[in-house]
Amino acid sequence: MKIGFIGLGIMGKPMVANLLKAGHEVVAYDVIPANVQAVVEKGAVAASSSKEVAEQCSLIITMLPNSPHVKSVVMGKDGVLEGAKEGTILVDMSSIAPLASQEICKACAEKGVKMIDAPVSGGEPKAIDGTMSIMVGGDKAVFDEVYDILMTMGGSAVHCGDIGAGNTTKLANQVIVALNIAAVSEAFMLSTKAGVDPQKVFDAIKGGLAGSTVMNAKVPMILDGNFKPGFKIDLHIKDLQNALDTGHGVGSPMLLTAQVMEILQNLHLKDMGQCDHSAIARYYEELAGCEIRK
Numbered sequence: 001m002k003i004g005f006i007g008l009g010i011m012g013k014p015m016v017a018n019l020l021k022a023g024h025e026v027v028a029y030d031v032i033p034a035n036v037q038a039v040v041e042k043g044a045v046a047a048s049s050s051k052e053v054a055e056q057c058s059l060i061i062t063m064l065p066n067s068p069h070v071k072s073v074v075m076g077k078d079g080v081l082e083g084a085k086e087g088t089i090l091v092d093m094s095s096i097a098p099l100a101s102q103e104i105c106k107a108c109a110e111k112g113v114k115m116i117d118a119p120v121s122g123g124e125p126k127a128i129d130g131t132m133s134i135m136v137g138g139d140k141a142v143f144d145e146v147y148d149i150l151m152t153m154g155g156s157a158v159h160c161g162d163i164g165a166g167n168t169t170k171l172a173n174q175v176i177v178a179l180n181i182a183a184v185s186e187a188f189m190l191s192t193k194a195g196v197d198p199q200k201v202f203d204a205i206k207g208g209l210a211g212s213t214v215m216n217a218k219v220p221m222i223l224d225g226n227f228k229p230g231f232k233i234d235l236h237i238k239d240l241q242n243a244l245d246t247g248h249g250v251g252s253p254m255l256l257t258a259q260v261m262e263i264l265q266n267l268h269l270k271d272m273g274q275c276d277h278s279a280i281a282r283y284y285e286e287l288a289g290c291e292i293r294k
């Protein structure tokens, strides 16, 4: 099938590679020409705008940073809705605010375009392996129609509810990940300051109740002092802001999320916004005057 793909960053590039590997044709666009070139070298065809992608494809996937980017790519000048034919399916796999998904879906429906929100979890390694967890909101019939294509990029794809439900699920995921990295940082600093080798602590507890996918992915990075993204602090600030706004909107307490948000904001102010979110450990390291290393 011919699939349009817009947004070729850390996640978009390997997702396109997996679509190509599964035998699909991909028409790709990004505002950064080098990112387009990277997927053209793998076999994709370059487009010069989101509108041009939509003119050529009846299924379009977007993988963009946040709500304003998706709104402008879909509803803006030279955007998807300027080029899309009636019956086109838009699968937005970006992590954005659930209310924005609903607004974009409404604008799509006015032009006869069917949209679902399908954000992902798993980060770059699982995007490369094609084993991401995909959480979907929107019309179940559209989900069923694109299920096989989602599964060329994911290890699971679950329909969670109406449009926006995918992104609500993703916010829950991001709260758990952020709080988990903060808990890991606090605990590993405690054991380091108390004089126990953090590598031994990791080896001893990773198989027990405290073990987690987050611990397995992030502790080796912290022990190496490697904070190359991965998932950027600035993107996690975006997700926690969306989580706080949604929590306040529906009346759900967000105490711990608010605290970790302050840690992320502090790291952003210290020019670490482009570091991996495992750099939450750096915040603890500065407070404690000590590094968590092998």
Ligand code: NAD
Pocket (backbone or CB within 6 Å): 006, 007, 008, 009, 010, 011, 012, 029, 030, 031, 032, 035, 063, 064, 065, 066, 069, 072, 073, 093, 094, 095, 096, 120, 121, 122, 123, 124, 230, 231, 232, 235
């Ligand atoms: P990224 O910043 O690496 O990539 C985003 C891409 O979108 C960039 O290449 C950028 O040039 C492009 N873009 C921005 N505005 C555009 C426009 N108007 N037209 C065309 N292209 C445009 O981000 P990423 O890490 O790939 O993340 C993408 C989404 O996936 C985000 O919502 C993020 O929260 C989510 N996500 C990321 C990870 C991760 O580990 N990186 C994991 C799960 C989910």
